Amino acid sequence: MDLAILSTLNAERAARRATILVTDVESGAQRLVKAADLAADPLAEVLEKQLRMGKSALVEADGKAFFLTVQAPPPRVVVTGAVHISQAMAPMAKLLDLDLVIVDPRTAFATPERFPGVRLLTDWPDEALASLGLDGYTAFVALTHDPKIDDPALEAALRSACFYIGALGSRKTHGRRLERLAAVGFDETATQRIHAPIGLDIGAVSPAEIALAILGEIVKTLRGPRRAPA
Template sequence: MDLSLLSALNAERAARRAAVLVTDTGSGAQRLVKAADLAADPLAELLDKQLRTGKSGTVEAGGNSYFLTVQAPPPRVIVTGAVHISQAMAPMAKLLDLDLAIIDPRAAFATPERFPDVTLLTEWPDAALASLGLDSYSAFVALTHDPKIDDPGLEAALRSDCFYIGALGSRKTHGRRLERLTAAGFDETTLGRIHAPIGLDIGAVSPAEIALAILGEIISTLRGPRRPKP
């Protein structure tokens, strides 16, 4: 590989940005397509499809064969709320190769005993998210039912490129949440990014079932066709 391409690829990796190295298997010619430039590439549809799988592979187009080397950041799920649902989510997320971090300033809830081998941040969301950062391979999930904890996290997520934003609560609870976020300056289109009620509609009742519904919706959003940004 050309050293300039390698340097550019490493820079995208360090910044947690997706990229695809396109190699013409016939000529050996290579080019790097960054996620931000994907839509303008002649192979845009194929690149997008391959990128959503997170796996490298060979594709055919226009009588030519290309090997697509996919570099996608590990997807992560950032949760506000060290609650029963997030306790159930933690082992499921690990099985799905999703990095999970839980934010909850209530140190009595966010303990290693309740969340073994999980990244715990016993800080307020605005401080924790400033250090974690949110990007297009981050999912944000609000689970506390406490506006003092959930709302700052939601505001940070709505200002970011998170691929998924979800919040627990009934339609009535979400209605009040939307009123607060509207007062904070967010418009209807932006607020439409929030999945609420959260999770796939599978009739979930128990914390484990709700965790499964949430992770299912996250995976569907991550791997399914990308929605155009508002």
């Protein structure tokens, strides 16, 4: 591999940005396509498909064979709220190869005993998310019902490239949430990114069922066509 390509690939990997190494099978020629440049690439459609799947593959296009080496960051789910729903999400997320991070300054709830093997951040969300960083391979989920915790995190998520943003609550609760977000400068185009009511409509009632519905919606969004944040 060309050293310039390798250097760029490593830089993109460190920044949690996806790339695809395109290798012409016949000639061996290689080029690296960054996720940000994908739409303008001649192989855009097939590249987007493989990137959504997160899998490398041998493909044919324009009468030629190409091997696509997909490098995508591990998807991450950041949750505000060390609650029963996030407890149920933890083992499910692990099975789905989703890195789960819980943010909750209430240290009585955010404990290793309640969340074994899960990364816990007990700073307030504005500090925790600034240190963690939110990117295009991060899903954000607000679960506390406490505006002091959820709202600053939602503001950070809306300012980021998160591929999924969801918030727990009834339509009435979400309506009040939208009013608060509008008061700090977020317009309707921005707040439409929030999935609320959260999760797939499976009639979920228990914490485990709600967790399943949320993770199902996250996976559906992750594997479906991406829409760039406004």
